[in-house]
Amino acid sequence: MKRKRPLRPKKPYIATPDQVRITRDAHGANIDYAEENVSGVHLVLAPEKLAAMADEDILDVHNRCLEAQQASADSFEWVAVEVPPGTPQVKRDRRTGQLVPRGDVLRCQITHVAGEDGPVAIYIDDEEYSLREFGEILSMYAGWGMRVAFVPDDEVHEEPVIEVRKPKRGR
Incomplete structure (x- = not known):
């Protein structure tokens, strides 16, 4: 029987008073969505300011924060850095010992191997990484998105060249 994985929580969104429940604590306000599986928000506010605010005021601050975050994201132009061929793409962080990518692009090959970590291994710069180790490398980008394009080795x-369309039958 296949194990059911939990759904990834949705990001908070601009809400109306009927879509959220607001509670207060010593450090600010907690905004929880009525809709299931939406991440809650802890809005840090000065205690004296919080005491003078109605729930609608708190929600207004929350919504303005989300609008400002979106405006910042919309104006940010991401440029992925790819380390030049012949230079190491992965290193071990001196402080944490964790495997980390040196750039934002990884050139890899996938191979079949029998072993403890599963039926495949990933080669980066002629170095073999298990799926667990590859996951460790990717974990630096937790919270980010990822596109994977499979190409000849x-x-x-x-x-x-990427073409957006439905795949042909049998593929």
Whole structure:
């Protein structure tokens, strides 16, 4: 029987008073959505300011924060850095010992191997990583998105042409 995984929580969104429940604590306000599986928010506010605010005022601050975050995200232009071929793409952090990518792009090959960590291994710079180790490398970007483009193993250094369409039958 396949184990059911929990759904990824949805991000908070601009809400109306009937969509949230607001509670207060010593450090601010907690905003919990009525809709299931939406992440709650802890809004830190000065105690004297919080005491003078109605729930609608707290919700207004919350909504303005979300609008400001979205405006910042909309104006930010992300440029993914790819380390040049021949330079190590992965290193072990001196402080934590964790495997981390040196750039924002990983050129990899996938191979079949029998072993404790599963049926595949990932090669980066001719170094073999188990799926667990590969997950450790990816964990630096927890909370980010990721696109994976599969290319022939001798073309990992090239940006592939991408066509958005339904796959052909049998693929």
